[in-house]
Amino acid sequence: MLLTQQSRPVEGATAAITAVAPPPRTPRRRGTRRLLGLAWILPAVVVLAVFVYLPLVQNLGFSTLEWDIYSGSQEFIGLDNYAKLVGDPIFWSSLGNNVLYAVVSLVFQVFGAIVLAAIIEGIRSDRWRRSLRAIYFVPSAISLTVAGLLFYFIYEPNLGMLNSALDAIGLSAWAQPWLGQESTAMIAIIVMSQWQGFGYSTLLFAVAIQRIPSELYEAASIDGIGPIRRFFTLTLPLVREMTGLMVIVTITGAFQVFNEVMVMTSGGPNNSTQVLGTWLYRNGFVRNDFGYAAAIATVIFIITLGIALVQLWLNRRRRVEW
Amino acid sequence: MVTRLSFAGVIARVFIWTFLLCLVVVVVYPLTWMVLNGFKTNTEIFGNPFALPMQWNWDNYTAAWNRGVSNYLTTSILVTVTSTIATVFISAWAAYGLTRVDIPLSRTWSTIVLGGLMLAPTVALVPLVKMFQGMGLYNTFWALLILYTAFRIPFTTFLIRAYMIDLPREVDEAAEVDGASRWTAFWRIILPMCRPIIISVIILHILFAWNEYLFAMVFTSGTDVQTLPVGLTSLMSKHGTDYPVVFAGMVIAALPVVILFFACQRYFIKGLADGIGK
Numbered sequence: 001m002l003l004t005q006q007s008r009p010v011e012g013a014t015a016a017i018t019a020v021a022p023p024p025r026t027p028r029r030r031g032t033r034r035l036l037g038l039a040w041i042l043p044a045v046v047v048l049a050v051f052v053y054l055p056l057v058q059n060l061g062f063s064t065l066e067w068d069i070y071s072g073s074q075e076f077i078g079l080d081n082y083a084k085l086v087g088d089p090i091f092w093s094s095l096g097n098n099v100l101y102a103v104v105s106l107v108f109q110v111f112g113a114i115v116l117a118a119i120i121e122g123i124r125s126d127r128w129r130r131s132l133r134a135i136y137f138v139p140s141a142i143s144l145t146v147a148g149l150l151f152y153f154i155y156e157p158n159l160g161m162l163n164s165a166l167d168a169i170g171l172s173a174w175a176q177p178w179l180g181q182e183s184t185a186m187i188a189i190i191v192m193s194q195w196q197g198f199g200y201s202t203l204l205f206a207v208a209i210q211r212i213p214s215e216l217y218e219a220a221s222i223d224g225i226g227p228i229r230r231f232f233t234l235t236l237p238l239v240r241e242m243t244g245l246m247v248i249v250t251i252t253g254a255f256q257v258f259n260e261v262m263v264m265t266s267g268g269p270n271n272s273t274q275v276l277g278t279w280l281y282r283n284g285f286v287r288n289d290f291g292y293a294a295a296i297a298t299v300i301f302i303i304t305l306g307i308a309l310v311q312l313w314l315n316r317r318r319r320v321e322w
Numbered sequence: 323m324v325t326r327l328s329f330a331g332v333i334a335r336v337f338i339w340t341f342l343l344c345l346v347v348v349v350v351y352p353l354t355w356m357v358l359n360g361f362k363t364n365t366e367i368f369g370n371p372f373a374l375p376m377q378w379n380w381d382n383y384t385a386a387w388n389r390g391v392s393n394y395l396t397t398s399i400l401v402t403v404t405s406t407i408a409t410v411f412i413s414a415w416a417a418y419g420l421t422r423v424d425i426p427l428s429r430t431w432s433t434i435v436l437g438g439l440m441l442a443p444t445v446a447l448v449p450l451v452k453m454f455q456g457m458g459l460y461n462t463f464w465a466l467l468i469l470y471t472a473f474r475i476p477f478t479t480f481l482i483r484a485y486m487i488d489l490p491r492e493v494d495e496a497a498e499v500d501g502a503s504r505w506t507a508f509w510r511i512i513l514p515m516c517r518p519i520i521i522s523v524i525i526l527h528i529l530f531a532w533n534e535y536l537f538a539m540v541f542t543s544g545t546d547v548q549t550l551p552v553g554l555t556s557l558m559s560k561h562g563t564d565y566p567v568v569f570a571g572m573v574i575a576a577l578p579v580v581i582l583f584f585a586c587q588r589y590f591i592k593g594l595a596d597g598i599g600k
Contacts, residue, residue, distance in 0.1 A: 034424055034425055034426055035425075036428065037419060037423040037424060037425040037504075038419070038425050038426070040418055041414065041415070041416045041419035041420060041425070041435065043412045043415060043416070044413065044415065044416035044475050045416075045431065045435065047412065047468075047471065047472045048438050048472060048475060048476070050472075051450070051453075051469065051472035052438050052446060052472055052473065052476075053434075054449070054453075055445075055446035055449035055450045055453065056441060056449075058449035058453075059446060059448060060446060062448055062449060105539065105547075116345075119342070120342075132342060132346070134583075134584070134587060135349055135350065136345065136346075136349055138349065138350075138580060138583070139353070141529075141549075141576075141579045141582075142575075142576035142579065142580060143532065143533035143535070143551055143576070143579070144535065144551075144552075145533070145535055145551035145552075146551075146554065146572045146575050149555070149558065149568070149572055150355075150572065151352075152361075153565070153569075154352060158368065159367050159368050159371060160371070161352070161355055161371050162374075163482045164370075164371045164372065166532060181492075186363070188589055195348070195349070199349070200594070203591060203594060204591075204595060204598055207591065207594075207595045209327065231543055242598075243596075245598055246598070249598065252442075255442075256442050256443075256444055258444065258535070258536050259551075262555075263534070263535075263537065276444075277444050280444060280447065281447075281540070284447065284451075285451075288454075294448050294449075297444060297445045297446075297447065297448060298445070300444050300445055301441070301442065301445040304440065304441070304442045304460035309440070317500075319328075
């Protein structure tokens with residue numbers, strides 16, 4: 001029956017308690033009570049419906065419009081904005097930059113971070129372990145905006161540290177306007193974001209490594225397994241769950257990049273550092289082409305939703321616990 | 323455990339430590355440079371980027387403070403505190419409703435609330451701007467409070483829910499026998515039991531709200547409603563040639579979270595691990 005208690009391990013005890021609990025509830029009162037229970041989730045559901053889900057649906061609608069904000073006229077143009085997207089070279093180069101971001105971040109912030117975390121956790125001195133983890137994390141505690149501005153100045157040709165450092169070690173020939181030329185600007189931004197983010201993922205992998213039972217390592221050392229083999233046969237498989245999560249988080253993050261590009265180059269020079277987020281911003285809020293911006297937003301939506309669904313599917317498949 | 327050090331072992335160890343310490347320099351040096359530049363004069367910055375400041379010049383900090391940073395800081399604190407409170411309460415209520423109250427269509431509601439986790443804020447940007455302009459909330463403190471709360475509810479609820487679901491059932495039943503209302507049971511019993519995860523979600527939310535840039539940049543323009551991340555870029559475009567002041571502003575913006583991290587490192591690390599590990 002609908003109104004029976006949900007089955008629980010302590011069914012008997014529960015039944016006994018409800019039997020004593022005054023006053024006995026009539027089915028009707030229980031029904032109202034269940035409805036009243038909805039009050040707990042009401043604020044969350046309302047806020048999400050109005051400010052997260054509704055705009056999402058509206059965005060799909062917007063992407064089919066030709067929207068002139070000066071006259072306020074809106075004209076339905078079907079999939080024309082998407083057709084424009086396909087023929088827009090900067091859309092493709094933006095997408096390419098997001099992919100490059102994802103690939104570099106996977107190398108440094110996932111694989112590099114696992115190696116670094118394993119090295120740090122292999123240090124005997126507890127104080128060194130803690131200090132290194134903390135120091136490496138500091139760039140992640142300062143915001144991407146501050147880190148971005150800092151690197152903007154580091155790359156700056158006149159006062160920047162990087163060119164001066166190259167000068168000092170006799171490599172003046174290598175000095176260049178890092179953010180000012182198309183060939184180096186994107187890489188320069190990505191390098192900054194690796195600097196800012198590697199400590200964060202290293203910290204998380206360190207936590208995951210700490211959760212590995214130490215007996216496993218002792219057994220490995222008794223068996224005479226060296227540190228490199230131990231890393232591949234023990235550490236790597238046992239932090240697999242964290243690795244999976246970090247891969248997803250890193251890729252999703254790479255397709256939402258906005259802050260650092262906006263602060264350092266705003267997408268320039270000559271649109272060479274545009275990513276999907278900044279290209280959306282430029283079209284929507286600088287050129288006021290809302291329909292086209294909404295179409296770019298839909299692409300970001302599909303990519304990030306796709307990655308999230310893959311994560312969900314992976315989570316269902318494996319639940320490794322030690 | 324004593325290991326015999328072979329020659330190769332020593333070399334490997336020297337190599338690893340050199341690498342680790344180089345990495346420390348790579349991290350610490352730019353940060354030190356930023357702090358030092360906040361004390362220099364413009365001429366010194368252009369002169370020799372590696373030199374120490376001639377004198378410790380606090381004027382840049384006062385200048386930055388007076389040119390808007392005090393406003394940005396106030397807004398940042400206000401937005402961070404209010405949105406943390408709103409997000410944590412709304413999410414804790416939702417988590418309670420989804421895990422410990424018998425409500426109709428419980429699974430559907432869970433999907434709706436947690437499904438928000440998969441949606442990127444960028445996607446809703448254009449319609450949100452239209453909506454907030456229509457409601458007269460564009461370029462106000464409320465826009466940021468609402469957005470920071472709305473877009474963090476799914477994540478925060480997800481974490482609190484995962485914790486609440488593991489609390490024993492008997493707790494609620496005991497409360498009911500004692501005649502406690504659901505409301506009392508939540509505030510007096512369940513919420514206090516969730517303390518560890520609440521601390522984690524507070525830290526994660528502070529880190530988010532303090533550093534958020536996209537919404538802050540798109541939804542605010544005036545000095546009196548801008549938060550630090552956006553304020554810094556305005557400071558930069560307005561006084562871009564006065565570099566030491568910009569550096570001083572950057573230090574002021576970075577310091578609170580760095581201090582928070584070192585002051586409660588244990589909670590911080592646990593919070594980050596909870597945030598990703600669940």
